Amino acid sequence: MSRFLPYLWGPELYWVLICGVVHGVTRRHLPPTESLTRSFDLWVWVIPFLLVPLTFACFFVGGTGRGWLLLRVNLAIAVGLFVAAVSLGNGMTYHQPSAGPGAGTAFIVMLIFGYGMAMVGTVVTALILAFRAGGWFS
Numbered sequence: 001m002s003r004f005l006p007y008l009w010g011p012e013l014y015w016v017l018i019c020g021v022v023h024g025v026t027r028r029h030l031p032p033t034e035s036l037t038r039s040f041d042l043w044v045w046v047i048p049f050l051l052v053p054l055t056f057a058c059f060f061v062g063g064t065g066r067g068w069l070l071l072r073v074n075l076a077i078a079v080g081l082f083v084a085a086v087s088l089g090n091g092m093t094y095h096q097p098s099a100g101p102g103a104g105t106a107f108i109v110m111l112i113f114g115y116g117m118a119m120v121g122t123v124v125t126a127l128i129l130a131f132r133a134g135g136w137f138s
Helices: 011-026 034-060 065-094 102-131
Strands: none
Touching: 011 034, 011 065, 034 065, 034 102, 065 102
16 A cells, blocks of 8 residues: 555645635535635635645655656646636636626636646756756656
8 A cells, every 4th residue: 555655645636635625615505705706716816826836846755756746747737727717617606697707717817827837837847857867757
């Protein structure tokens, strides 16, 4: 079991937890109140600018090869950010088409800034990996 532990405690579990929290907060089966809507507006900025870069903290934990971990981090961000954005957008509208353009805009903003932060993190991490001894896939 300890051989598979680094694979379980990776970026995928991190994003499953984030998506679970977002889904749990947005699925209250009630229309969002004013304070909850302000909270959703905050999450639109917290997820891409704080939680996406924190995914790269997986590199501070020992384990698998760093090049493969970079691939896992990017795939986890790609899927997790999309799922979190969809859940947050659905929670903002509460399935009311007349809720306005805010949910669609939030969805697009989260994806653009989140994937942009992932690209910056990937470039920085790749440069660090390139200049360290041991190569890409060691």
